[in-house]
Amino acid sequence: MTDSSSENVPDRHRTRFPGISSRAYEHPADRSALVALRKLSGFDTVFKALSGLLPERSLRLLFLSDSVRVSDAQFAHLHTMLRDACYILDLEKVPQMYVTQDPKPNAMCIGLDEPIIMVTTGLVELLDEEEMRAVVGHEVGHALSGHSVYRTILLFLTNLAVKVAWIPLGNVAVMAIVTALREWFRKSELSADRAGLLVGQDLQASMRGLMKIAGGNHLHEMNVDAFLEQAEEYEAGGDLRDSVLKILNMLPRTHPFTTVRAAELKKWAESRDYQRIMDGHYPRRSEDKDTSVTDSFRESASHYADSVRGSKDPLMKLVGDIAGGAGDLGGRLRDRFTGAAGGGGRSGSNGSGAKDEDPGAAGQPGG
Numbered sequence: 001m002t003d004s005s006s007e008n009v010p011d012r013h014r015t016r017f018p019g020i021s022s023r024a025y026e027h028p029a030d031r032s033a034l035v036a037l038r039k040l041s042g043f044d045t046v047f048k049a050l051s052g053l054l055p056e057r058s059l060r061l062l063f064l065s066d067s068v069r070v071s072d073a074q075f076a077h078l079h080t081m082l083r084d085a086c087y088i089l090d091l092e093k094v095p096q097m098y099v100t101q102d103p104k105p106n107a108m109c110i111g112l113d114e115p116i117i118m119v120t121t122g123l124v125e126l127l128d129e130e131e132m133r134a135v136v137g138h139e140v141g142h143a144l145s146g147h148s149v150y151r152t153i154l155l156f157l158t159n160l161a162v163k164v165a166w167i168p169l170g171n172v173a174v175m176a177i178v179t180a181l182r183e184w185f186r187k188s189e190l191s192a193d194r195a196g197l198l199v200g201q202d203l204q205a206s207m208r209g210l211m212k213i214a215g216g217n218h219l220h221e222m223n224v225d226a227f228l229e230q231a232e233e234y235e236a237g238g239d240l241r242d243s244v245l246k247i248l249n250m251l252p253r254t255h256p257f258t259t260v261r262a263a264e265l266k267k268w269a270e271s272r273d274y275q276r277i278m279d280g281h282y283p284r285r286s287e288d289k290d291t292s293v294t295d296s297f298r299e300s301a302s303h304y305a306d307s308v309r310g311s312k313d314p315l316m317k318l319v320g321d322i323a324g325g326a327g328d329l330g331g332r333l334r335d336r337f338t339g340a341a342g343g344g345g346r347s348g349s350n351g352s353g354a355k356d357e358d359p360g361a362a363g364q365p366g367g
Contacts, residue, residue, distance in 0.1 A: 014201050015278055018090050022145040024282040025194040027187045063098040063116060070097040078124070081133050082117070085140040085199045095143050097136075099124060105213055107135055109142035117143070126217055131209035134196040141195020147188045186256050193265045198277065203269045207262055214258040231263035 017024075063069075070078045078097065086094045095115040102120035105127075109117050117139045127135065142148055197206050207224050215222055234257070256264070268274055276282065 014088055014199075015280075016088050016090070017198065017277065017280075017282060019284040019286060020090055020277075021283040021285045021288055022141070022191070022195075023288065024277055025141065025198060026145060026191040027194075059110060060116060063096075063100070063118060067098040067100040067118070070099060075099055075124075077129070078119070078132070078136070081129075081136045082140070084133070085137045088137070088199045089140055089144055089195065091140060091144050095140070107139055109139045109148045111148045115143040115148040126212050127209055128205075130200060130202050130205035131212065134200040134202070134206045134209055136196075137199025138192040138196035140199065141192040142188070144195065145188065145191060147192065189256060190261065190264050193261055194268055194274075197265060197269060197274075201278075203266065206265055210258050210262045210265075227259060228263055228266065231257075231259035234259060 068074050070082060072079055078099070082097050083094060086092070093114075095109070095111075095117050097117040097119070099119055099121060103122045104120060105123040107117070107119045107123055109115050117136075119135070119139075123135065124132065193206070197203060200206060204224070207227075208219060211219065211222050211224065211227050214227070
């Protein structure tokens with residue numbers, strides 16, 4: 001279903017971003033990967049050729065036959081939000097959207113040729129209108145960035161890994177690709193959260209939505225500041241053993257943990273980058289073809305370097321120390337893992353004063 005952007009009138013005043021490039025809101029690691037892929041000659045042709053192997057056609061038929069297609073006649077309020085989100089981000093072709101019966105709150109955007117957005121009844125019933133608007137904007141952000149292509153490939157490869165598990169080293173090779181795609185996809189989720197904020201332009205609604213995804217429909221029992229404190233405790237808590245456990249917990253996931261997503265979104269909302277977009281200063285799609293791959297990777301590398309330097313995670317702090325020229329790597333690793341020497345308890349040998357173990361994290365929907 002297609003609609004011209006002139007027909008997609010928002011139901012309340014928001015800033016619109018004509019011609020906005022997805023580069024405006026993409027996380028640096030997500031952006032550098034996408035810029036590189038878009039520069040590859042024949043990339044689109046290759047993946048369209050793969051479409052016969054991927055489950056996209058089957059999924060389209062499944063949604064059409066066993067879900068409810070959003071339109072003016074069905075789930076009209078979601079259709080209005082969808083058109084609104086496409087208007088705000090200036091996405092002329094409105095993706096098809098389906099609601100499927102599933103009590104688990106979930107949403108995703110898939111498809112090679114044309115994106116399809118799916119939301120579950122559990123998510124529709126959990127969120128209020130402004131919270132849902134941010135989710136719809138999140139999914140439209142995926143569509144604008146082209147994430148749906150890689151999400152479809154990730155689903156295919158994950159299924160393939162199961163089928164080739166009996167082949168010696170076959171599963172290892174496929175899972176190596178899946179692991180790399182998941183790391184990229186986690187960053188793409190942070191990008192889409194930003195797109196959701198640009199569409200909803202209501203940070204509190206975005207925060208509420210993430211809190212509900214983590215803790216259910218009990219906002220009267222939750223507090224935004226306390227929720228964000230969990231993200232701080234998760235990052236800084238524990239010693240190197242906990243850092244390793246965090247990595248192991250994260251590897252099978254396609255999404256960052258919910259508290260981390262909330263903290264990252266709040267940080268971006270308070271940044272100069274966000275304010276510049278709201279003031280109308282942002283990269284345009286017409287400039288995408290001139291984007292430098294080298295500059296994008298340099299920006300991504302700079303972002304990761306800043307993240308390591310500013311991180312409170314024990315492992316990242318150790319990496320920063322080593323990069324800064326600190327010696328005795330073996331001794332420092334031993335002390336950090338055992339909690340021995342000097343710092344007392346779990347602080348490590350440099351007296352970092354780490355907090356207790358992180359409280360864990362709740363699951364969240366795909367998207």
